[in-house]
Amino acid sequence: MPSPPPYQLRSGTEQDLPAILEIFNHEVRTTTSLYLQDPVTLANRKAWFDGLRDGGYPFIVATAREGEGGEEEEVVGYSTLNTFRDTLGFNTVEVSLYIHRDHRGRGLGHLLTREIIRLGKERGYHTIIAGICTENSASLSLYKSHGFREVGVFRESGFKSGRWMSTAFYQLML
Ligand SMILES: CC(C)(COP(=O)(O)OP(=O)(O)OC[C@H]1O[C@@H](n2cnc3c(N)ncnc32)[C@H](O)[C@@H]1OP(=O)(O)O)[C@@H](O)C(=O)NCCC(=O)NCCS
Incomplete structure (x- = not known):
């Protein structure tokens, strides 16, 4: 198996x-x-990007060097903290995290999560929310391992692939 590119x-x-x-x-x-x-x-x-920029929210990308001599930079994942009910005065941000399908299982999720939490602390946010489909075992396991704790499940809150999906909300106090 080829070794993962340096990220x-x-x-x-x-x-x-x-x-x-x-x-x-x-x-x-x-x-x-x-x-x-x-x-x-x-x-x-x-x-979406304009909202992040205007709100001063953290937006990080993970990149890999591609091509023969590694001369091309490819974005292979990203994470953001973004508004969570901001019109209601919540001092809370919600995390997003996506890794390109070809780069999963190589520690990038951990890397980006550690960094977005660090940035959240640096910006002075008090708490981070993660909303996760209860079928998403990789994401549930990842956030738990970084200290997020479940605060509740919104049952049948989305409809996808012909069935209702429930969403677990997890929270990390910074
Ligand atoms: C969830 C996701 C971000 C994980 O990213 P990744 O780079 O593959 O994760 P890592 O290799 O850093 O692994 C991090 C942890 O995730 C969990 N994990 C990753 N892949 C897993 C799998 N196939 N099954 C179960 N747990 C898994 C493990 O807890 C793992 O930690 P460990 O290896 O120390 O046990 C990635 O699968 C993804 O982008 N999924 C689609 C988008 C998504 O679900 N985003 C989150 C929305 S809430």
Whole structure:
């Protein structure tokens, strides 16, 4: 088995959005980690990016060097902290994390989670929420291992793949 490429973390930029779109839409099409029925557009991800930038929220990407001489940089995963009910005055952010399908199981989820928690503390947020489909055992296990604790389940809160999905909410106090 080839060894995994060395990964780098950096802040995400608008130029990363096409790669982010590809990762995101793959999840929409093939999994229940998102309940959306249809792929989104680049304009949708641009609006999302503008919200992150305007709110000063952390957005990090993981990159790998690709090509013969490793001259091309490819975005292979990302994580954000974003608003959670901000119009209601909650001092809370919600985490997102997506790893490209070809780069899973190599520690990138751990790497990005450690870094987004560090950034959350640095920015002075008080607590992070993770909303996870109860069928998503990889994500449940990952967040638990970083200290997130379950606070409740919204039963049948999304409909995907012909059935109702329940969503577990996990919380980390910073
Ligand atoms: C969940 C996800 C982020 C994990 O990323 P990853 O890079 O594969 O994870 P890592 O290799 O760093 O492994 C992190 C932990 O996740 C869990 N995990 C990863 N793959 C798993 C699998 N196939 N089955 C069960 N647990 C798994 C384990 O707890 C693992 O820790 P360990 O190896 O120390 O036991 C990735 O599978 C993904 O992007 N999934 C689709 C999108 C998604 O579900 N996002 C979260 C939405 S809430």
